Amino acid sequence: xxxxxxxxxxxxxxxxxxxxxxxxxxxxxxxxxxxxxxxxxxxxxxxxxxxxxxxxxxxxxxxxxxxxxxxxxxxxxxxxxxxxxxxxxxxxxxxxxxxxxxxxxxxxxxxxxxxxxxxxxxxxxxxxxxxxxxxxxxxxxxxxxxxxxxxxxxxxxxxxxxxxxxxxxxxxxxxxxxxxxxxxxxxxxxxxxxxxxxxxxxxxxxxxxxxxxxxxxxxxxxxxxxxxxxxxxxxxxxxxxxxxxxxxxxxxxxxxxxxxxxxxxxxxxxxxxxxxxxxxxxxxxxxxxxxxxxxxxxxxxxxxxxxxxxxxxxxxxxxxxxxxxxxxxxxxxxxxxxxxxxxxxxxxxxxxxxxxxxxxxxxxxxxxxxxxxxxxxxxx
Numbered sequence: 001x002x003x004x005x006x007x008x009x010x011x012x013x014x015x016x017x018x019x020x021x022x023x024x025x026x027x028x029x030x031x032x033x034x035x036x037x038x039x040x041x042x043x044x045x046x047x048x049x050x051x052x053x054x055x056x057x058x059x060x061x062x063x064x065x066x067x068x069x070x071x072x073x074x075x076x077x078x079x080x081x082x083x084x085x086x087x088x089x090x091x092x093x094x095x096x097x098x099x100x101x102x103x104x105x106x107x108x109x110x111x112x113x114x115x116x117x118x119x120x121x122x123x124x125x126x127x128x129x130x131x132x133x134x135x136x137x138x139x140x141x142x143x144x145x146x147x148x149x150x151x152x153x154x155x156x157x158x159x160x161x162x163x164x165x166x167x168x169x170x171x172x173x174x175x176x177x178x179x180x181x182x183x184x185x186x187x188x189x190x191x192x193x194x195x196x197x198x199x200x201x202x203x204x205x206x207x208x209x210x211x212x213x214x215x216x217x218x219x220x221x222x223x224x225x226x227x228x229x230x231x232x233x234x235x236x237x238x239x240x241x242x243x244x245x246x247x248x249x250x251x252x253x254x255x256x257x258x259x260x261x262x263x264x265x266x267x268x269x270x271x272x273x274x275x276x277x278x279x280x281x282x283x284x285x286x287x288x289x290x291x292x293x294x295x296x297x298x299x300x301x302x303x304x305x306x307x308x309x310x311x312x313x314x315x316x317x318x319x320x321x322x323x324x325x326x327x328x329x330x331x332x333x334x335x336x337x338x339x340x341x342x343x344x345x346x347x348x349x350x351x352x353x354x355x356x357x358x359x360x361x362x363x364x365x366x367x368x369x370x371x372x373x374x375x376x377x378x379x380x
Contacts, residue, residue, distance in 0.1 A: 012037040012367055015374065018092040020044055021112040021164060022102030023351040028359025029100055029366070034082040036367045042085050043092035044112065044164055089164045090171050097374075098180035100366055101166075103204065103351070105185035110166030110193075167193060175199050180373060182366050202369060204362065213361045214350050215250035221353025222251055222324055223258070225346055226297050229320045235259045238294055242285070242330055243301035244271040251299060251324075252280050263295070265306075295319055300330030309335040322346055 012033065019030040021044040030042045086092050089112055093099060101112050166172065167190070175181075177198025184204050186194070191201055204210050226234060237260050241252045244266040255262045256279060264275035265283045272282035283291060289311040292298065296319060300307065303325040307315075312335040315321070321336070321343045323329040331343045350358035 012371060015039070015098070015370060016041070016096040017366075017370070018043070018089075018096045018099045020089055020092050020099065020101055022046070022104070023348075024355035025103060025351050025359035025362060026100075028356045029363045030083050032360045032363025033100070033367055036363070038082070038367070038370075040083045041092040041094075041096060042083055043087065043089055045085075089166070090168075090174065093171060093174045098182065098366075098370055100362070101181070101183035103184035103362065104348075106166070106183050106187060106190055108187045108189045110168075110171075110190055112164050112166060166190065172197065178377075180370060182369075200373070202366075204365065207365055207369075210361065210365045212246050213365070214358065215247040217350040217354035217358050217361075218247050218324065219251040219254050221349030222299055222322055222346065223254060224353055225322055225344060225349075226299075226320055229322075229344060230296070232296060234297070237261065237296040239263070239297045239299065240265060240283075240288070240292070240295040241299050241301065242266075242288070242306055243325075244275055245301060247324060248299075248301040249274070249278075251301070253278060256280060260297075263291075289314060292316075292319075297322070299324060301325055302330045304328065305330060305332055307331045312336050312339055312341065315339070315341060317341065320344070324349065 015038045017033050017038045018041045019026055019033065020042070022029075024046055026042075026045045030040045030045060034040045106112060172193065175194060175197040179197070179199045180202065181194055181199050182202045182204055186201060186203055194201060223234065230237075234255065235258055239255050239260045239262045241248050241255070241262060241264050244252065244264045248264065248266070252262050252264055252275065261281070263281040263283050264272065265285045265288050266272050266275065267285040272284065275282045285306060288307065292307065292311050293314050293316050295316070298307070298315075298319055298321050300321075300323045305328060307330055309332050312332050315336075317340070321331060321341065323331055323343050323345050324347060326347050329343070329345060333343060336343050346352075350361075
């Protein structure tokens, strides 16, 4: 590792890493690890919107993968990027030192295929919320059509789902003691299975570094949504940020940099004090009900309902409500629906707003962790 905290490329020289499944970030994860010197096996990696899966023009020529492309499932070497694309999870893991799975939670069935495709026992779910289509995060349906089932996924069958499951015997037997497994979250039962094989598990959302870095593309994505949803500028607008953790802090600072009038609502006194120290207005969380009608934009970052029925009833119908938190979110959705208010749910923004940057951040943290682990082993 270099003095500025960056990973020394030589620290991953000769290290073999499997990058599997997930969303549009994973292609950038694979490229980032390869740039650090790792040899990467990639399987089930989806293309970034409008991009090649991997950016090696000499190998891929000028081929551009259409929006409905799923994966490259033929095994080939992607030139100087040191990436080998393989068709199955077993082939990806075989001979590697570490696995980087999706940032979303890997559930009990161990499914690691491309995000949005069903696992071995899952049915196809509905498409994204219609509001997300309106925001340009996905391709818009025609003017007279509602978003329907995603036809791209109907060709993904049960057998392919099983091929991408960590729990299948042909895969689990490849996990040796000391094998490193990275993912956003791992289901407890899956942790038990992998730990029994001697794997070393890293849930990336527990790494303090990555959630802080991830707050950058999340905050920028929130700003993008706000601008697309409203007819007014952020400049000079009144903004309420609920919660002042990692994302709330980054978002509040960026809103203020655009000359918004920012108020932070938080439960902890130290968070309110930090908001004031950064030049933002501070409001105890318990007092928001009497103030919510004052704001043009309300951004929630708290994964618990903090804007209850009473507060929802007082909201300005013109306010833009953006929920960045994971379920259950911060707004009483039943009360909002009863008041004909739309809450725009936008969790997981890094994968939508800036998948390349978000993937590079994951590669940076994973690469550093692998290098430190291997250095520790060499010193013992």
